[in-house]
Amino acid sequence: xxxxxxxxxxxxxxxxxxxxxxxxxxxxxxxxxxxxxxxxxxxxxxxxxxxxxxxxxxxxxxxxxxxxxxxxxxxxxxxxxxxxxxxxxxxxxxxxxxxxxxxxxxxxxxxxxxxxxxxxxxxxxxxxxxxxxxxxxxxxxxxxxxxxxxxxxxxxxxxxxxxxxxxxxxxxxxxxxxxxxxxxxxxxxxxxxxxxxxxxxxxxxxxxxxxxxxxxxxxxxxxxxxxxxxxxxxxxxxxxxxxxxxxxxxxxxxxx
Numbered sequence: 162x163x164x165x166x167x168x169x170x171x172x173x174x175x176x177x178x179x180x181x182x183x184x185x186x187x188x189x190x191x192x193x194x195x196x197x198x199x200x201x202x203x204x205x206x207x208x209x210x211x212x213x214x215x216x217x218x219x220x221x222x223x224x225x226x227x228x229x230x231x232x233x234x235x236x237x238x239x240x241x242x243x244x245x246x247x248x249x250x251x252x253x254x255x256x257x258x259x260x261x262x263x264x265x266x267x268x269x270x271x272x273x274x275x276x277x278x279x280x281x282x283x284x285x286x287x288x289x290x291x292x293x294x295x296x297x298x299x300x301x302x303x304x305x306x307x308x309x310x311x312x313x314x315x316x317x318x319x320x321x322x323x324x325x326x327x328x329x330x331x332x333x334x335x336x337x338x339x340x341x342x343x344x345x346x347x348x349x350x351x352x353x354x355x356x357x358x359x360x361x362x363x364x365x366x367x368x369x370x371x372x373x374x375x376x377x378x379x380x381x382x383x384x385x386x387x388x389x390x391x392x393x394x395x396x397x398x399x400x401x402x403x404x405x406x407x408x409x410x411x412x413x414x415x416x417x
Contacts, residue, residue: 185321223389245310
């Protein structure tokens with residue numbers, strides 16, 4: 162990795178860390194950036210997942226005030242996120258590399274649709290929640306978080322949007338508190354998948370580009386703090402527009 166590539170990946174890491182904290186979908190910045198720089202898709206995805214772990218942690222820490230009183234809820238859902246991340250990570254490592262090239266295009270399209278539809282999803286959530294009280298969401302939410310973890314362990318883009326939609330539909334709580342819970346669950350998924358990929362790198366032939374991991378991790382750590390502090394000042398429409406453009410570029414790169 163030369164100096165220019167390192168600077169580009171670092172900047173993408175900052176953007177991804179901030180976007181993940183505020184909205185979700187930060188991987189639609191870092192993953193396409195690495196693919197555009199010539200990294201094989203599976204290597205880019207594995208390295209990206211490991212690199213985004215510190216940003217997930219700092220983003221969750223930045224929302225610590227909104228996390229107060231949510232310990233019981235998060236303890237219930239953490240197991241689902243952890244198990245889902247392991248399943249998704251094993252699928253990524255176990256399926257042929259050619260399968261990833263096909264599957265990831267479909268996942269990026271799903272992620273982009275979710276990014277664009279997020280405002281409508283939020284309005285729908287609020288209407289569904291009105292007058293209801295669901296402190297823990299029950300078995301349906303646990304299964305939904307598990308499936309979201311599988312998605313995130315395999316390819317994490319828009320995992321946050323899936324989670325916030327699930328939490329908003331199933332729980333009766335303030336959206337900022339749900340966003341804080343989303344950040345914790347996404348951090349568990351990223352951390353679990355990142356640990357799995359690191360172990361597989363140590364004990365098998367799984368490929369990781371550690372320079373890219375370092376640049377993404379450094380940038381995402383900064384971005385996580387910035388996202389928690391000032392991210393709400395950035396117009397959501399601008400963020401969604403950037404994410405959609407970058408995602409479309411990723412699809413074009415993967416198809417060529």
